[in-house]
Amino acid sequence: MPLFSRTRLFAALTLGAALCAPALAQDFPNKPITFIVPFAAGSATDQIGRAIGQGVTEQTGQPVVIENRPGASAMIGAQTAARAAPDGYTVLITTNTTHAANEHLYKSLAYDPVKDFAPITLLGKGGQIxxxxxxxxxxxxxxxxxxxxxxxxxxxxxxxxxxxxxxxxxxxxxxxxxxxxxxxxxxxxxxxxxxxxxxxxxxxxxxxxxxxxxxxxxxxxxxTGSERSALAPEIPTIAEAGVPGYEMGYWFAAYAPAGTPEPVVARLHELLRKAADSKAAESFYRQTGTAKETSTPQELAAFQAEESKKWGRIIKSAGIQPE
Known part of the structure; x- marks a missing residue:
């Protein structure tokens, strides 16, 4: 095929893809969405995944299926999500474990926390007990x-x-x-x-x-927080109970597989952000003391980068050698 013809063909295909993407996002979703949770049923991540999923269903009329894939410090679930089709119908509901800590705890991962995912939004931040x-x-x-x-x-x-x-x-x-x-x-x-x-x-x-x-x-x-929990103010912080300066927390976030079209990611962002305001999600935040916090995909990417540095410092200072 002559060079000119190949160039015109490539341009036509590119234009066609660009025109189809908004239409795809407009029709999205038209079938059930799967939320992969890399922890067991009953975990905090599972609970927020189900609450957000209910909020998405209320908006779209489409079921959200929760698929728990625990094990290997959440790497099994993260790898499963990374290998899923990048069509918006698979979303990883996860924490700093998979996207900030694991890269410093293990010499090799079966997934890349940056290259294998498209950030969607933060979902919340919490403390531990x-x-x-x-x-x-x-x-x-x-x-x-x-x-x-x-x-x-x-x-x-x-x-x-x-x-x-x-x-x-x-x-x-x-x-x-x-x-x-x-x-x-x-x-x-x-x-x-x-x-x-x-x-x-x-x-x-x-x-x-x-x-x-x-x-x-x-x-x-x-x-573990710097302040006592409003849910149980009688419980002291670890810092005031004998370990001055002690503080530790975690965060929840949602990611799509890398390669998911930007309009679809934008649609998922809209759905999940609104789902965080649903009654089911508000109940989760209130009952668990989790602070609701959403973000743009770009803000999540920047936040994740900073968190990776922070967790790397904590792990190194704790003397933990990568496995």
Whole structure:
């Protein structure tokens, strides 16, 4: 084919794609959307995914299917989403675990947190809570630290996310104690073992831990934020309870597979942002103490870059070697 003809053909195809993209976004969605959650059912990420999904369904009339893919520090779910068709019908509802911490915790990942995804929006930010079994001898953070110092490496802490793990690692570093780390596919699975007495403590998201505290099944020792939680103001911060300067949190965000057309990403952004204002989402934010926060795709990309640097510094200072 002559060069001129090939050039005209390429131009025509490019123009056709550009003209079709807005039409595609206008008709989107016309079938169910899948939200991949890289943590187990019942986790905070699962809860916010279901709440946002309900808000999307209310707007579009299309079902939102929640697909839980826990395991390998959320890498299984992230990889699944990265390999999905970039048509807007697969969305990853995730946290800083997959998109800020894992790249510093592991020598190699099965996905690229930047190149494999198209940012959609932030969904919220939250804090964590340190919990123990009600029969545990420690009734305060200070007592737990004292007990740990007397038994180096004997007390264990579970984690089902990078946020949970790093919170425990940071506690060890700042308090000068040595704990045994027990990893789980998701925080609810760790909570189950804590309830059964198989591990000694967890620092987990408030959405998972606080209901157990309210039911009297676990005892709270402290929260990880710089201020006490409005949901449980009687629980001190870990900083005021014995570890000055301690602070740790996490965030939720939504991503599409890389290559998803920009008009479709824009439509998803519109749907998810409005879904964050739905009754189901507002209930989640209120009941879990999560701060609602949305963003533009560009703002999420910039935020993720800064968070990756921050988590890298925390992990390095905690002396954690990439696995």
């Amino acid at each position: 340190m919990v123990v079994h009600p029969d545990a001898p420690a009734k305060t953070v200070g007592e737990f630290i004292e007990q740990a110092r007397k038994q180096p490496g004997r007390l264990s802490f579970g984690s089902g996310s990078s946020s949970s793990r790093i919170a425990g690692e940071l506690l060890q570093q700042m308090a000068g104690i040595e704990l045994l780390h027990v990893p789980y596919k998701s925080n609810p699975l760790g909570i189950t073992d804590l309830l059964g007495g198989q591990i000694d403590t967890m620092i987990t998201d408030t959405a998972t831990g606080l209901p157990q505290v309210s039911a009297g099944k676990l005892r709270a020792l402290g929260v």
